[in-house]
Amino acid sequence: MRVIPISANASLTLVDESSACASENGEVPRLDLPLTRRSLLRGSGVMMGTLAAGSPVALLAPSTAWALELKSLSKSQGEVILKMGRALYPHKRLPDAVYALLVKDLDAKAAGDAATAKMLSEGVAALDQAAGGSFAKAPEKKRKELVKAMEGKEFFAAVRGQCITSLYDNDMAYKVFGYPGSAWEKGGYITRGFQDLKWLPAPPAKASPAPYLG
Numbered sequence: 351m352r353v354i355p356i357s358a359n360a361s362l363t364l365v366d367e368s369s370a371c372a373s374e375n376g377e378v379p380r381l382d383l384p385l386t387r388r389s390l391l392r393g394s395g396v397m398m399g400t401l402a403a404g405s406p407v408a409l410l411a412p413s414t415a416w417a418l419e420l421k422s423l424s425k426s427q428g429e430v431i432l433k434m435g436r437a438l439y440p441h442k443r444l445p446d447a448v449y450a451l452l453v454k455d456l457d458a459k460a461a462g463d464a465a466t467a468k469m470l471s472e473g474v475a476a477l478d479q480a481a482g483g484s485f486a487k488a489p490e491k492k493r494k495e496l497v498k499a500m501e502g503k504e505f506f507a508a509v510r511g512q513c514i515t516s517l518y519d520n521d522m523a524y525k526v527f528g529y530p531g532s533a534w535e536k537g538g539y540i541t542r543g544f545q546d547l548k549w550l551p552a553p554p555a556k557a558s559p560a561p562y563l564g
Contacts, residue, residue: 395425397432397453399446406525407445416447422460422467428453429486430474431509437490437497439513443526452516456509466508473505 397418401408408414420428428450435452460467477485480496488496500506517523524531528549533539 395420395423395428397425397428397450399450401445401447405445406443407447407522410522410525416450418450418454420453420457423453423457423470426486427471427474428457430477431456431470433486433493434477434497434509435513435517437493438510439517441517441526444517444523448517448520448522448526451520451522452509452513455512455516459512469505469508473500473503473509476500476505 397420399416401411401414401416403414418428423431431453432446432449435449456466456470460470474485477496477500480499481488481492485493485496497506521531523529
């Protein structure tokens, strides 16, 4: 079984960003990114999961299995942060592999800054305590209530702020939401997908006059 790495040395997504959206139609190519068992066991913790077969993200990947090597956080701490990300920005169509990018980015910050590591560790512990043992295993409704109760605290702000880039600025999220990626270097959107969104109604003809092309 091939496992897709989401490690400190890997790209932000399940694919190599140097090749992402390189084709004319904005499709991300499938790449083989194996993870050996030896490298899997190097970190302080390892989170693993699978992608739903046939899902938009699974179509990008060479395998339905993914793994995240942690440098500072433990596996249980990573799971709490992943579930907190889902409580803050719930998207049923986004797989855990996307929310694992949130854990990856916060873990990298914690590995490079003792104060951040302490703040994250204390925040996770507070959520577990409030949940009566395990925040990650608490019902979804309860997790939302516990996260809401932490609003205004440094830990809450750090996780919520990181969510904005970690969850949405990656090719997996682009694929799920139908965003074809940056277009300026390919000539813009006018002649390549300006109105190809399938989840919005088509505008009337008068609202979209023919573009001036010189």
